[in-house]
Amino acid sequence: MHSWRPPAATTTLLTGQTIPETPVSTLTISPNQQVSTAPSGPAQPVNPTHNARSEKEILDSGSIICHASPVRLRDRSILSGDSQRSEGQFGPILDKKRYFVVLFSNPFRGTLEVFPIYSHNDRGIAHSLSEVREQYMGIISEGDTYQGDAPEPALEVIRRRTPNFAPRKNAYVSLDRVTIEQDSSTVLCGTLTDDSHELLVKRAMQLDREKWNVLRRVEVDES
DSSP, X not given: OEEEOOOOOEEEOTTSOEEEOOOOOOEEEOTTOXXXXXXXXXXXXXXXXXXXXXXXXXXXXXEEEEEEEEEXXXXXXXXXXXXXXXXXXXXXEEEEEEEEEEEEEETTTTEEEEEEEEOOSSSTTTTSOXXXXXXXEEEEETTOOOOSSSOSSOEEEOGGGOTTOOOOTTOEEEOXXXXXXXXXXXXXXXXXXXXXXXXXXXXXXXXXXXXXXXXXXXXXXXX
């Protein structure tokens, strides 16, 4: 075994005097031994960088969520001073929870593109024109029969995955999508069946194409 010691380093002062430095370490190498540059001692655990975005659940397209939805106060039976009534920037608003169907999520911005779910006990959309009713789709629990006024077929929600969501048989989805910010109030309540999810995506794409064609015609007419 050969013992090797690094040569003593020296330091020259401004006065010209040279002083030896204390050797930093002594390394002993056997003939067939390889030098390892790894630090000695037990490996220390590495703490992963905290990512606050990972705490948010990434919601899939077709998910049913419940989310706080501030809407304009239209129910005049809620009197001033009621706990459900508050004054907002645009006047009285009603803060409530609403169910939505997720079209897609943007995890980088923390936003969701969603379709609101409505249910009316009065006339609903039955009195609306056919082209207006086409902007809606019915939604029911899997196996139920839709009894609303939206055009068929209705979207179906997987029953076994919806313990907190049971839509009325006359409920419907507005295909006028909105953007909401996912936060602590966003609760996953269920999901559409695969067939209904595919149907919803196709219908949404069809409406987007129709809106785009209308905009193009308007631009051509103005030019």
